[in-house]
Amino acid sequence: MQVDIEDLSVGIAGARLVEDIALRADSGRFVGLVGPNGSGKSTVLRCVYRALRPTAGRVLLAGDDLHGMTARESARRLAALPQESGSEFDFTVAEVVAMGRLPHQGAAGRVTAADTEACAAALARTGAAHLAGRGFLTLSGGEKQRVLIARALAQQPEVLVLDEPTNHLDIAQQLEVLSLVRSSGLTVLAALHDLNLAATHCDVLYVIAGGRIVAAGPPHDVLSAELLADVFGVRAHRVPHPVTGAPQLLFDRLTVQ
Amino acid sequence: MATTHQDTAPTTRAARRLPLPPLIAGLAAALLASLLCGVAFGASGLSWSEVLRYLHAGLTGGTLRADESAAYTIVWELRFPRALLAAVVGAGLSAVGVAVQAMVRNALADPFVLGISSGAAVGANAVLLFGALGSLGVWALSSAAFASALGAMALVYAAARTPHGLTPLRLVLTGSAMFYGFSAVTTLMVFGAERGEAARSAMMWLLGSLGGATWANLPIAAAAVLAGLGWLLWCARRLNALAMGDETAAALGVDPARLRRSLFVVTAAVTGAVVAVSGAIGFVGLMVPHVARMLVGADHRRVLAVAPLLGAVLLVWVDTLSRLLLAPVELPVGVITALLGVPCFVLLMRRRGYTFGGA
Numbered sequence: 001m002q003v004d005i006e007d008l009s010v011g012i013a014g015a016r017l018v019e020d021i022a023l024r025a026d027s028g029r030f031v032g033l034v035g036p037n038g039s040g041k042s043t044v045l046r047c048v049y050r051a052l053r054p055t056a057g058r059v060l061l062a063g064d065d066l067h068g069m070t071a072r073e074s075a076r077r078l079a080a081l082p083q084e085s086g087s088e089f090d091f092t093v094a095e096v097v098a099m100g101r102l103p104h105q106g107a108a109g110r111v112t113a114a115d116t117e118a119c120a121a122a123l124a125r126t127g128a129a130h131l132a133g134r135g136f137l138t139l140s141g142g143e144k145q146r147v148l149i150a151r152a153l154a155q156q157p158e159v160l161v162l163d164e165p166t167n168h169l170d171i172a173q174q175l176e177v178l179s180l181v182r183s184s185g186l187t188v189l190a191a192l193h194d195l196n197l198a199a200t201h202c203d204v205l206y207v208i209a210g211g212r213i214v215a216a217g218p219p220h221d222v223l224s225a226e227l228l229a230d231v232f233g234v235r236a237h238r239v240p241h242p243v244t245g246a247p248q249l250l251f252d253r254l255t256v257q
Numbered sequence: 258m259a260t261t262h263q264d265t266a267p268t269t270r271a272a273r274r275l276p277l278p279p280l281i282a283g284l285a286a287a288l289l290a291s292l293l294c295g296v297a298f299g300a301s302g303l304s305w306s307e308v309l310r311y312l313h314a315g316l317t318g319g320t321l322r323a324d325e326s327a328a329y330t331i332v333w334e335l336r337f338p339r340a341l342l343a344a345v346v347g348a349g350l351s352a353v354g355v356a357v358q359a360m361v362r363n364a365l366a367d368p369f370v371l372g373i374s375s376g377a378a379v380g381a382n383a384v385l386l387f388g389a390l391g392s393l394g395v396w397a398l399s400s401a402a403f404a405s406a407l408g409a410m411a412l413v414y415a416a417a418r419t420p421h422g423l424t425p426l427r428l429v430l431t432g433s434a435m436f437y438g439f440s441a442v443t444t445l446m447v448f449g450a451e452r453g454e455a456a457r458s459a460m461m462w463l464l465g466s467l468g469g470a471t472w473a474n475l476p477i478a479a480a481a482v483l484a485g486l487g488w489l490l491w492c493a494r495r496l497n498a499l500a501m502g503d504e505t506a507a508a509l510g511v512d513p514a515r516l517r518r519s520l521f522v523v524t525a526a527v528t529g530a531v532v533a534v535s536g537a538i539g540f541v542g543l544m545v546p547h548v549a550r551m552l553v554g555a556d557h558r559r560v561l562a563v564a565p566l567l568g569a570v571l572l573v574w575v576d577t578l579s580r581l582l583l584a585p586v587e588l589p590v591g592v593i594t595a596l597l598g599v600p601c602f603v604l605l606m607r608r609r610g611y612t613f614g615g616a
Binding site: 013046049050051070071072073074075076079080081082083084087088089090091092095096099100102103105155161 | 274358359362363364420494495497498500501502503504505507508509510511512550554555556
C-alpha cells in the first residue's frame with residue numbers, strides 16, 4: 001500500500017516542529033528517514049501512526065486520508081513500533097502479540113480462529129514462537145524487538161512504521177531486525193540512526209533537518225559528502241560496500257573548526 | 258532462525274497462569290462461604306442453625322417467634338448487609354485499583370492516589386463533626402462524601418489537564434498533592450471540633466469501617482461497583498494497550514487521551530460511591546490487583562475477572578476479624594488489611610518471582 005505525506009506541518013505552542021513535509025513510500029518499498037537528533041523524524045512518524053495530529057497537511061494511505069478514518073480502521077492497515085520502553089506490567093509474549101489483534105476485534109469480542117492464526121503466524125514469521133510463554137520484561141533487547149514486530153505483523157497491516165527500531169541493539173540484532181522487516185514485504189517507513197545500515201537496507205532515503213526535508217532519493221544519490229557536512233556537520237568519505245556495492249560512510253571528524 | 262532454542266524456553270512463566278474458569282468458580286464459592294461466615298461469626302454467639310434460619314426467613318419472608326426478633330435483627334439487619342457491603346467495597350476497590358494502575362501506568366498506584374478518597378473525607382467529616390447537611394438525615398454522610406469526592410475529582414482533573422489530555426505522571430503528582438491538601442483540611446476539622454466522640458468516629462472513617470452498612474446504602478454502592486466493573490471489563494483489551502504506553506495504544510487504534518479521560522471519571526465515581534459508605538479502606542486497592550496478576554498474569558481481561566472476587570473475599574474476612582479480634586471494641590478495617598496484607602503480600606511476591614518494571 002502506498003503512503004503519501006502531503007505538506008505536513010506540526011506546530012506545538014507556536015513552535016514549528018516540522019514544516020511542509022512531503023514524502024512518498026511506494027507499495028512494498030523500504031523508506032528510511034534519517035537526520036540529526038531533534039530534526040523531526042519522530043514527529044513525522046507520530047503523525048503517521050496517529051499519536052499526533054498534524055497542524056496542517058495530510059497523510060494518505062493508498063489515497064485515503066488517514067485522519068478521515070477511525071483510529072481502528074487505520075490500525076488495521078498500518079502498524080507501528082513506537083520508540084517506547086514498554087510496560088511496567090508483566091505481560092507474556094503471547095499476550096503482547098495478541099494485542100496486535102485489537103483493531104480487528106470488537107471491544108469485548110471473543111478471540112476468533114483468525115486471531116489465533118494471525119498471532120501464531122506472526123510468532124513463527126519472526127522466529128519468536130519459542131518465546132510465547134515468556135514474560136516480555138524478561139527478554140533481551142533483540143528478543144523484545146522481534147516480539148514487537150510479531151505484534152505488528154499480527155495486526156496484518158500493509159504498512160509498517162518503525163521509530164529507531166535498532167536502538168540499543170547489538171550489531172547482529174540490528175541486522176536481524178532490519179532483515180526481518182525487509183522480508184515482510186510490507187511498505188516500510190522507518191526512522192534510522194545508523195546511516196550505513198540505512199544505506200544497505202532502504203530503497204529510498206529522506207533526509208530531514210530542522211523540521212524540513214532537505215534531500216530525498218536512493219541512498220546512492222542522497223548520501224554525499226556534501227550532505228553529511230551540511231546536515232550532520234561531519235566530514236565523511238564514501239566507499240562502496242565491497243559485497244553489496246551500497247554506499248558506506250567512513251567518518252573523519254567534525255567539519256567545524 | 259531462533260527456532261533452535263526451542264527447549265531452552267522456561268516453562269515456569271507459562272505455568273504461572275492459573276486456568277481461569279476453575280479459579281473463578283472457586284473464588285465465587287469462597288465468597289459465598291465467606292459471606293456465611295461473616296454473618297455467623299460475631300460478638301453475640303449465635304449458632305449456625307439459628308443464623309441459617311434467620312437468613313432463610315429474611316430471604317423468603319417466613320415467620321419467626323417474637324422472642325427471636327432481637328437475634329433476627331442482628332443477623333438480617335446488621336450482619337448480613339454488612340457482609341454484603343464488605344464484599345461490594347472489596348470488589349470495587351480492587352477493580353478500581355486495577356484500572357488506576359493501568360491508567361497511570363504505575364504499579365504503585367491505588368484508588369486513593371488520585372486524591373478522591375481524601376476529598377470524600379472532607380465532606381464526610383463536615384457531617385460527622387459539624388452536622389452539615391442535617392436535613393438529609395441518614396443520607397447526610399454518604400451524600401456529603403460522594404459529593405465532595407466528585408468535587409475533588411473535578412479539582413484534580415482541572416489541575417492535571419494539559420492540552421494533550423491527562424498524562425500519567427501529572428495525574429499521580431496532582432492527585433498526591435491534593436491528597437495532602439484534603440487531608441490537612443480534614444485534620445484541621447478534627448482539631449477544631451469539640452466533641453470527643455465525633456472526632457473518634459471521624460478517625461474511624463479515615464481508616465475505613467463497614468459499621469455503617471444498612472440495606473439502604475447497599476444498593477447504590479453495589480450498582481456503582483457493578484456498572485463500573487462491567488464497563489472496565491468491556492474496556493479490558495484497550496486497558497492492555499494503554500498499559501503498554503500511549504504511543505503503542507495509538508498505533509493499535511486506541512485513543513489514549515480519550516480512554517484515560519473516561520477511566521478517570523469512572524474510577525473516580527466508583528471510588529466516591531465506595532468511600533461514601535465505607536471510608537478510606539487502604540491497601541486493598543493496591544495489593545489485590547497485584548495478587549490477581551501473580552495468579553493469572555497481566556492481561557486485564559483475566560485480572561478484572563479475578564481481582565474483584567479476591568477483594569470481596571478478603572474484605573469480608575477482614576471485616577469479620579475487625580469485629581471479633583478485640584470484641585466488643587471494633588477495629589478499623591484498614592488496620593487489619595495492613596496487618597494481614599503486608600506480610601502475605603511480601604511472602605507471595607518473593608515466592609512467585611513476580612516481575613514488574615523489569616525488577
